[in-house]
Amino acid sequence: MFYLLDAIVDVTTVPAFSIALAVGGIFLILVYAYAASEAGDAIDFKYDTVLRDRMNQLDIPDWQDLATKSGLTRFGVRLVRQGDVGKLTIDQLRRLATVLNLNFQEFDRTLSALPLPPTITTNPTEIEELKQQCFRLRDELQQQKTQLTDDFRRATFEQLQTLLTSYPAARKMAEAKPEMRAKNLSALFTPLENLLSSWNFEAIGLTWEQVAYNAQLHQPDVGDITEGELVYVRFVGYRDGERILAPAKVSRTLPAGINN
Numbered sequence: 455m456f457y458l459l460d461a462i463v464d465v466t467t468v469p470a471f472s473i474a475l476a477v478g479g480i481f482l483i484l485v486y487a488y489a490a491s492e493a494g495d496a497i498d499f500k501y502d503t504v505l506r507d508r509m510n511q512l513d514i515p516d517w518q519d520l521a522t523k524s525g526l527t528r529f530g531v532r533l534v535r536q537g538d539v540g541k542l543t544i545d546q547l548r549r550l551a552t553v554l555n556l557n558f559q560e561f562d563r564t565l566s567a568l569p570l571p572p573t574i575t576t577n578p579t580e581i582e583e584l585k586q587q588c589f590r591l592r593d594e595l596q597q598q599k600t601q602l603t604d605d606f607r608r609a610t611f612e613q614l615q616t617l618l619t620s621y622p623a624a625r626k627m628a629e630a631k632p633e634m635r636a637k638n639l640s641a642l643f644t645p646l647e648n649l650l651s652s653w654n655f656e657a658i659g660l661t662w663e664q665v666a667y668n669a670q671l672h673q674p675d676v677g678d679i680t681e682g683e684l685v686y687v688r689f690v691g692y693r694d695g696e697r698i699l700a701p702a703k704v705s706r707t708l709p710a711g712i713n714n
Contacts (some may be wrong), residue, residue: 543593
């Protein structure tokens with residue numbers, strides 16, 4: 455994998471703008487996925503109240519932290535918030551119950567804690583009113599989800615506007631002058647750096663920096679690199695506080711043709 459990536463970034467064999475094209479495209483895909491995921495976390499679901507009460511007692515600040523500690527995905531946590539625990543495995547439920555400091559019986563009672571109507575109506579008029587209320591709530595929920603996603607997309611576009619508006623002209627210039635040096639395009643990526651900074655995402659390492667190997671922060675290109683061994687950062691990683699979003703990719707050597 456590293457050798458493929460090295461080929462992509464080898465400035466001696468690939469036009470400089472190919473780097474910008476690949477990085478920019480991948481990043482925008484990640485931005486869209488991040489937007490959809492964040493929008494889903496902001497929606498209120500059936501069991502949010504009782505779950506938040508328990509999370510507050512245990513200093514679990516948000517749904518992402520609950521997902522991380524329990525080993526579930528955001529979608530898995532969302533199933534619990536909706537009450538669809540039957541779609542999770544026993545092992546997933548056991549891990550979630552452990553994080554919430556509940557046994558299975560307490561866990562079941564917690565998810566059943568919301569008050570239910572004392573009787574089920576059989577009045578056709580009341581049933582129709584309940585149906586219409588459900589339809590309205592469903593429409594409001596969909597509108598809220600759409601609005602949150604749209605707001606996130608617009609805010610992200612505003613931060614990347616300089617890059618997005620300059621991109622077509624820079625691509626045309628790169629096609630007309632394939633010998634153009636990569637450093638002439640580096641200023642285009644300032645908006646990406648600003649966006650990561652606004653999200654409080656921190657880079658792990660600097661490209662081609664020599665560091666001591668740390669299994670918590672680094673992904674080696676071979677399996678026999680040992681803890682503390684000197685390695686080079688081939689591709690930086692990212693972290694969100696203590697959570698590692700992507701480990702830095704490291705190797706014992708620099709790319710071919712690069713002198714340390």
